[in-house]
Amino acid sequence: LKQVRFKRLPLGPICAALRVGQSGSLHFAACGMDDQLRQQQAERFAAVRQCRTQLADLSRCPSCQRTWELPEPHGGVCTVCGVMVEYVAGVDNAVVDEAFDFCTQHATQYPIEVRNFSGDHICDITVQPSTTLADAKAQIATRCGVAVPLQRLLRGDQELQGDETVLGCDVGAITLVKSDARRQLAADAAKGLQSKRIERVQKAFETLASLDDGAAEVLESMVETAAGGDGVTETQKRERRKAVDHVVESIGRAGEAVLDCHLPMLVGLLRGESSQLVHAAVCDVLGTLGSAGAVYAPDVAACLGHTEKNIFSVRFQSDHVAACEALWRFGPEVANAYKGQMLSEESEVADLCGFLGRFAQRGSEGEQHAKQAAAWLGGLLGDPRSHSAACRALADLGPVAAQPYIDQMLETDQNSEVILRDLSNWKDADVLARALFHREAAFRRDACARLAALGPLVSNPVAASIAGLLQDPDAAVQIAAFEALLECRRLDPGLAGRVGAFLRSARLQPLQPHQRxxxxxxxxxxxxxxxxxxxxxxxxxxxxxxxxxxxxxxxxxxxxxxxxxxxxxxxxxxxxxxxxxxxxxxxxxxxxxxxxxxxxxx
Structure with missing residues (x-):
């Protein structure tokens, strides 16, 4: 070994890999020149190759003096300082410099062949030394339809970000295939799920959430392993299921592009028997698709009947309720097809009513959906077990959708305060006036109290109905009606006789000085x-x-x-x-x- 030559080169054109699909590589070639220049380049590099000798062992990098193992017999790049080490014998350094300078000067465009992890060709793009990551990703997205957020451009194991250029423009005659370190991390985590380091497993799960559909198989394997296995405690199982639940929710928040790539994986999780505790999260994510998710209705409907509460869900809901909500978001027509199954679980009816009450949205479509939801809730008013929850949900839907069911809402002897409180949110005195004639004194009393809160919004006909309760058999109702009239401040002379008669008979229920x-x-x-x-x-x-x-x-x-x-x-x-x-x-x-x-x- 007569001479060792060092040349510092940027790592861009040497150690780069582009993840496309499952994984990918950039194949660089100095092809932006005519045949004559190409021949001259080949001759110059042939002279360099002929002078190389057998590589001797080198324990330290001559530049940074750190221990380093050379990866190939003809030299390589130091992973610490980025120095290109070439072993040359019998040739002046100027010959090598001239060859590199020639390549740099003439090879200004680099055609790049993009392949997936299996080595199959995907597309070709052309980059220049000034081409940025965003430019390269945009070309790939245009040619093969892979969304920009799903592409990863790597330098070794480090992902390139920002406005870095794809090529350092010093040399282009290099072909390098790098495996995806992110995928390797996920695969290692899948094999080592028996580890007690739950934090490490959660991190691997989150890594998979940012990958494309190629991660589905690995993630599904991790979920299956997390749900069972020898030597795994119940605490570890809960922690791992919680991590999977968190990842599914992260996919739902990641945007439409990421969600589309993970749809097959999410549907696969729904079909997995050992991962029921993540079904609620998957149903929530699929529900965000709206009418476009109707094709997944059979898979979502398979979760109906699972009433175990998901302790990891933010809303602490069961799979049954989550599936009901998703089916409704697919459209009322889809929900009607599974109505019997959705209403079969009595313990979940209250939660379902609560969702239907929140289902109304702005716009004509939301109003139509609200009316269909009101029809469902109206059918639940006849059951005492669901009457209160259905009333509350109907009140949330608003007067337009719930108006036809007000009389049914009042057909009960219980929960007068709750029902009238919800109805009072409409600020509609005519609706509350219907309760003034209820058979139960509690309803009449609470109706007067709610009308008193509306004050001047009460019309003269409603005020006359209130005045009629001044002669009610129940003394508490009399006082409530009297106070409502005072708050309404109605000066209709026709009410004077009733007010005077009440004042003279008030010895049965003594009035306070401020009332007199x-x-x-x-x-x-x-x-x-x-x-x-x-x-x-x-x-x-x-x-x-x-x-x-x-x-x-x-x-x-x-x-x-x-x-x-x-x-x-x-x-x-x-x-x-x-x-x-x-x-x-x-x-x-x-x-x-x-x-x-x-x-x-x-």
Whole structure:
């Protein structure tokens, strides 16, 4: 060995591999020159090859001084510093330099043959020294239809990213085939699933999620192994299933291109008996396909009846509910074909109702789907076990879809507060008014409370219906109706008689002072002096005093009531009988007379 020559070259044109399909390689050739230049290049390199001697053992790289094993008998590239080592005998270095410079100068375009991992030809592309990764991937996507996100351009085991050029442009007469390190990692993990290092297995699973459909077989093997096997504890099984569930959800979030590549794998997971705990996640992902996923309906329907809750799912749902949701997302027509199976599990009906309530979407198609979902829910209203859940779901669908089923929703004696609370979200007083005539006092009372919350939104006809409950046999309903009228602030004079009658009979259910004050203010707003006079004559001391205050506020309009006020002032009862309450009434009556007289003089 007479002479050792070193030449630093960029690794781009030497150690590069392009993953296409399962895996792939870049085959470089300095072919961008005419036949004469090609012949000159061949002669120059032939002179170099003739001078090579037998390679001697070298324990260290002469450039970086690190231990290094040469991979081939005629030299190679240091994996640490990237130096090309050539062993030359009997030839001046200038000869070798001239050969490399000649190639660099004339070979400006490189046709690249793209092959898969098996060595089969896929397509050809042409790159220049300035061609970037994005340019090369775009050419491959155009020629063979492989999406850019699924392509990997590697330098050794490192993936090239950003705006790096495909070629370093120093030399192009190199052909190199590299295996896919990512795939090897996944394959090793599949063989070593008995390991206790769950974190390592999860990482391998996530790696597979980013690969194309070639990963399906490996991932499916890992799932099967994760579900069973000798020497694997139940804790390890749960951890591994959780990892698979996480990967399936990651595929659903990765975008349409990745999802399309993994569809065969996902359907395969559905058909695997040993991986039921990931069925819910797979159904969720397939449901995102919408009507395009109808072809997978039979596979999804196979999960119906599996009611075990998936403890790894974010929503803690069973396979049955996940399958129901996916079938509905495929379209109501698809769901109708499996309606009997979907409703066969009584324990899952509530969860299914909850999903149907959330199913309504904006737009005409969503409205149509909501109406079909409402028809399903309407059929569940007759079952006491599902009535409450169906009512809640119908309320979520909105008044357009649920309007025909309101009477059925109210055909129950239980859960009045929950049902009316959900209906009140519509802000529709006419809907709540239907419950004012319910046979159960709890419904009538809660309906008044919900109408009171709507306040001025209540129309006059609804207010009249509320006033009718002032004579309800149930005292609590009377108070609720009275408070609803106060909140509605309806000044219809036709309601004055009912309000006055309620005030005079309120001894059965004593009113609070603020309620009496509000009622009298309501009568003042109605200009109902006759009703106030009746309250003054037949009410309790508290009501009499508030009636006097109200008559004083009416001014001259209360002039016909002056005799009644004078009688209240001229009471001849003893102090012991009258008590402090009568004294207060007399003082309020005297003040009211002064206000009326002043208004008449003015």
């Amino acid at each position: 004050d509000a009622a009298c203010r309501l009568l003042v707003g109605m200009r109902a002096s006759a009703e106030l006079e009746t309250c003054l004559a037949h009410g309790g001391s508290g009501l009499k005093r508030q009636a006097c205050v109200g008559l004083g506020q009416l001014g001259a309009d209360a002039a016909p009531c002056k005799p009644a006020l004078e009688r209240a002032c001229a009471s001849d009862e003893s102090l012991y009988v009258r008590g402090l309450g009568v004294v207060r009434v007399a003082a309020a009556a005297t003040e009211a007379l002064r206000a009326i007289s002043a208004a008449q003089r003015g």
